Amino acid sequence: MTLTISDLKVSIGDAEILRGVDLAVDSGHVHGLAGESGSGKTITGLAVLGLLPHGSRAAGRIELEGRDLLTMPPKRLNAVRGAEIAMVFQDPATSLHPMVTVGVQLTEHMRHHLGIGRKEARERAVGLLAKVRIPSPEAAVDRYPHQFSGGMRQRIAIAVALACEPKVLIADEPTTALDVTVQAGILRLLRGLCDDLGLAVLLVTHDLGVMSAVADEVSVMKDGLVVETGPRGQVLTEPSHAYTRALLESLPGDGSELPQEER
Amino acid sequence: MTLLTIDDLVVEHRTPGRPLVRAVAGASLTVAAGEVVGLVGESGCGKSTLARAVCGLHPAAAGTITVGGHPVTPLGLRSRSRALTGAQMVFQDPYASLNPRRRVGAQIADGLRTAGDRTATPEDLLERVGLPREFAERFPHEFSGGQRQRIAIARALAARPSLLIGDEPISALDASAQSHVARLMRDLAVESGAGLLFISHDLSVVRLIADRIAVMYLGRIVETGPTAEVWADPKHPYTRALLGAIPHPDGRGVLPAELPGDVPDPADPPSGCRFHPRCPLVMDVCRDREPEFGPVACWLHEPA
Numbered sequence: 001m002t003l004t005i006s007d008l009k010v011s012i013g014d015a016e017i018l019r020g021v022d023l024a025v026d027s028g029h030v031h032g033l034a035g036e037s038g039s040g041k042t043i044t045g046l047a048v049l050g051l052l053p054h055g056s057r058a059a060g061r062i063e064l065e066g067r068d069l070l071t072m073p074p075k076r077l078n079a080v081r082g083a084e085i086a087m088v089f090q091d092p093a094t095s096l097h098p099m100v101t102v103g104v105q106l107t108e109h110m111r112h113h114l115g116i117g118r119k120e121a122r123e124r125a126v127g128l129l130a131k132v133r134i135p136s137p138e139a140a141v142d143r144y145p146h147q148f149s150g151g152m153r154q155r156i157a158i159a160v161a162l163a164c165e166p167k168v169l170i171a172d173e174p175t176t177a178l179d180v181t182v183q184a185g186i187l188r189l190l191r192g193l194c195d196d197l198g199l200a201v202l203l204v205t206h207d208l209g210v211m212s213a214v215a216d217e218v219s220v221m222k223d224g225l226v227v228e229t230g231p232r233g234q235v236l237t238e239p240s241h242a243y244t245r246a247l248l249e250s251l252p253g254d255g256s257e258l259p260q261e262e263r
Numbered sequence: 264m265t266l267l268t269i270d271d272l273v274v275e276h277r278t279p280g281r282p283l284v285r286a287v288a289g290a291s292l293t294v295a296a297g298e299v300v301g302l303v304g305e306s307g308c309g310k311s312t313l314a315r316a317v318c319g320l321h322p323a324a325a326g327t328i329t330v331g332g333h334p335v336t337p338l339g340l341r342s343r344s345r346a347l348t349g350a351q352m353v354f355q356d357p358y359a360s361l362n363p364r365r366r367v368g369a370q371i372a373d374g375l376r377t378a379g380d381r382t383a384t385p386e387d388l389l390e391r392v393g394l395p396r397e398f399a400e401r402f403p404h405e406f407s408g409g410q411r412q413r414i415a416i417a418r419a420l421a422a423r424p425s426l427l428i429g430d431e432p433i434s435a436l437d438a439s440a441q442s443h444v445a446r447l448m449r450d451l452a453v454e455s456g457a458g459l460l461f462i463s464h465d466l467s468v469v470r471l472i473a474d475r476i477a478v479m480y481l482g483r484i485v486e487t488g489p490t491a492e493v494w495a496d497p498k499h500p501y502t503r504a505l506l507g508a509i510p511h512p513d514g515r516g517v518l519p520a521e522l523p524g525d526v527p528d529p530a531d532p533p534s535g536c537r538f539h540p541r542c543p544l545v546m547d548v549c550r551d552r553e554p555e556f557g558p559v560a561c562w563l564h565e566p567a
Contacts, residue, residue, distance in 0.1 A: 149525065180519070187518060211512065212512045236513065248512065
């Protein structure tokens with residue numbers, strides 16, 4: 001397993017946010033993390049990156065290829081974060097810096113982590129933009145985020161995350177802010193990158209449809225605990241936990257008939 | 264009874280130094296009393312501009328909008344006639360649409376004053392949207408997004424609207440609050456006999472609450488019909504692409520179909536049918552002539 005989280009507990013003040021989360025993501029796999037807001041999905045993702053809010057305490061283990069990230073000294077963690085583990089956030093309008101060109105946002109951490117020169121970094125940036133299918137990547141590196149549509153911005157954010165060839169990609173609701181047609185493109189891109197680059201992807205989403213489309217394994221969280229984990233087909237069609245069933249039943253159906261009785 | 268009639272509406276945005284953008288380019292739509300119409304389409308298709316034009320926030324460059332038989336005039340400095348205050352809007356972002364420096368109760372009272380309602384109190388309206396009465400004394404910053412949107416709905420309802428318009432009212436909310444707020448809007452509108460024009464890019468929510476669905480693409484309505492019918496048998500290739508892009512939670516790992524290309528620049532729309540550069544079923548006629556008929560504006564579905 002590339003990333004293994006075991007018995008992760010996080011509390012902020014007196015509130016227990018995570019109460020013993022176990023999760024494992026293998027390379028070349030997309031692990032979907034579902035649950036409603038407040039169940040601890042996002043905090044789990046942030047804990048992996050060591051980005052928990054101030055004043056929070058974490059216990060347990062988060063292992064990246066055998067190294068425990070929770071006890072790692074800050075300096076070493078800084079070398080891991082952004083290089084070996086990268087994150088894609090929900091809203092590309094706020095996760096990209098509005099006043100810095102795409103090229104600078106793509107090369108800054110590359111030069112820091114990989115120690116490469118300005119010119120080489122720029123060449124890699126163009127390659128990355130082509131990989132996430134941004135039209136005319138040579139011109140795109142000199143543009144600002146506002147010159148792109150929402151879907152293109154999210155592609156750029158994914159390119160930023162991929163710049164240092166991470167082993168683990170954490171995507172927190174990466175398509176929630178996008179139109180369904182654009183979402184379809186991003187999901188295909190994520191799945192393709194995972195397969196081609198052997199990334200271990202932790203996909204946090206409340207959308208079970210998205211989960212069903214790209215995830216290999218699915219975990220369902222409730223009140224800071226993982227209540228069910230298993231292969232996608234099993235969890236989504238034969239859920240064993242009552243909460244997963246409730247979550248599936250709350251959906252507006254599979255697209256074949258209108259749930260009149262719910263009105 | 265038809266409450267809102269939009270006939271061949273054109274709305275243009277002018278920016279100095281930029282080409283003229285026809286955000287709404289000849290759209291026609293009706294909403295009846297007690298009816299919920301869901302307007303869907305990708306971002307940038309003009310659905311919000313259409314909603315704002317209905318409230319008089321954008322002037323119509325051509326075409327007409329009538330609410331309850333009265334033509335809608337652009338909003339000016341004078342107070343509106345009672346006939347036009349019947350159209351009330353719930354905006355997208357409840358963090359921006361409520362005044363941060365006024366108490367919630369006072370903002371809802373504005374709506375009551377508009378309607379000349381001396382019997383109801385802001386507290387009654389808070390109760391109708393499912394919030395405690397004592398919230399009237401608080402300020403907007405004390406509430407979550409879902410609560411704020413409920414307050415915005417209460418303020419709109421206070422003006423006793425005959426037509427309620429929701430311009431992406433749920434897209435700024437948390438996933439768990441989205442369907443609650445959408446259902447609340449539907450229930451309150453239908454209960455009071457008002458029509459609801461519900462604009463959203465979230466098709467699954469629209470499907471849940473709308474009686475009729477209108478699909479918009481690049482400034483025009485390309486398909487309308489009863490929600491169940493459109494869902495079961497989408498006719499326009501764009502509607503098909505839109506519905507086909509929704510991933511289903513069936514556990515089979517099917518990646519949703521991608522619609523190639525981007526929405527074209529509305530300042531420079533393609534010739535003929537606006538959808539033809541992205542359409543998988545494009546024919547010669549589509550490149551030359553725009554299909555100007557309904558309910559499905561597509562040459563494959565030309566009425567006989």
